[in-house]
Amino acid sequence: MAATALTIDGLEVSFGSVKAVNNVTMTIAEGELRVLLGANGAGKTTLMDLISGRTHSTRGHIHLYDTEITNWQEHRIARAGIGRKFQIPSVFRELTVRQNFEVASCRNPSVFANLGFGFSRQTLARIEEVLAIVDLRDKADVTAAYLSHGQTQWLELGLLMLQDPKVILLDEPTAGMTAAETKKTAKIINSMRGKHTLLVVEHDMAFVREIAERITVLHLGEVLAEGDIASIETDQAVRRAYLGSRSIS
Structure with missing residues (x-):
């Protein structure tokens, strides 16, 4: 049960x-x-x-x-x-989709100075898995500000998955x-x-x-x-x- x-x-x-x-x-x-x-x-x-x-x-x-x-x-x-997604998406619009996911995967508050460094193979594999789930693999290197409304919503869903509340x-x-x-x-x-x-x-x-x-x-x-x-x-x-x-x- x-x-x-x-x-x-x-x-x-x-x-x-x-x-x-x-x-x-x-x-x-x-x-x-x-x-x-x-x-x-x-x-x-x-x-x-x-x-x-x-x-x-x-x-x-x-x-x-x-x-x-x-x-x-x-x-x-x-x-x-407790993780929450509001009606209006909250993402890092100046970062790429992949960088957004790296931020969500990192517990280090200085992550902005270290994007792309120090991630385990397991973490990188999980990022790739979530990119596929939310169908943003082909947008991984696109800056979030240029995503459509739906894609931005899926990005935020992916962020929640990676944060794993x-x-x-x-x-x-x-x-x-x-x-x-x-x-x-x-x-x-x-x-x-x-x-x-x-x-x-x-x-x-x-x-x-x-x-x-x-x-x-x-x-x-x-x-x-x-x-x-x-x-x-x-x-x-x-x-x-x-x-x-x-x-x-």
């Missing part, structure tokens, strides 16, 4: 009189790919902010494996093993992508399944169908439903609150 990678217990936060997250409880197993679904204002991004330390909760607890990380500072949570949070990873780029992103994320623990916020229903293993639906800051895609798309409460009369397609 897989260990529990992330435990959220009775988590709450209010902004003035508005309770943005209300008594949210969920557990994510090691290696699981969980999709967080909900309409705008459902509390999805706020929940991600709470997990990553960007926002502090007013009640409840968060555990990363056996360590409680509730309301830790953002940088401390990152060091503990215990849990990866992905906030709308297909935002602004073409249909072809979205399909490729689904393939990349599916390749991460089992090797990484992932929590993915997404509203593109076609994309959700491509990656969904287990879904948690939020509505007005609360957990409305949880289950596989078949049970979620037939859940009447979910249909009323979010999907309307249409199925996930």
Whole structure:
């Protein structure tokens, strides 16, 4: 039985009189790919902010494996093993794709003065492996500033893979992508399944169908439903609150 990678217990936060997250409880197993679904204002991004330390909760607890990380500072949570990808990519635009990957692979803070030096064969092999996974092998020596939007998103996914956090949070990873780029992103994320623990916020229903293993639906800051895609798309409460009369397609 897989260990529990992330435990959220009775988590709450209010902004003035508005309770943005209300008594949210969920557990994510090691290696699981969980999709967080909900309409705008459902509390999805706020929940991600709470997990990553960007926002502090007013009640409840968060555990990363056996360590409680509730309301830790953002940088401390990152060091503990929570990696996050925002809608707007954060990469070193002045460096090449390969140099970005070298930075992500190096634990030495003086890496900028030593790019390309001191990497083990294992590390170099892993960089090549991730270049292939995110389909950027032919762009390895291209400066990141010249990548397309989709390629920049894949670069950031590759950076997270190389940093190898215990849990990866992905906030709308297909935002602004073409249909072809979205399909490729689904393939990349599916390749991460089992090797990484992932929590993915997404509203593109076609994309959700491509990656969904287990879904948690939020509505007005609360957990409305949880289950596989078949049970979620037939859940009447979910249909009323979010999907309307249409199925996930």
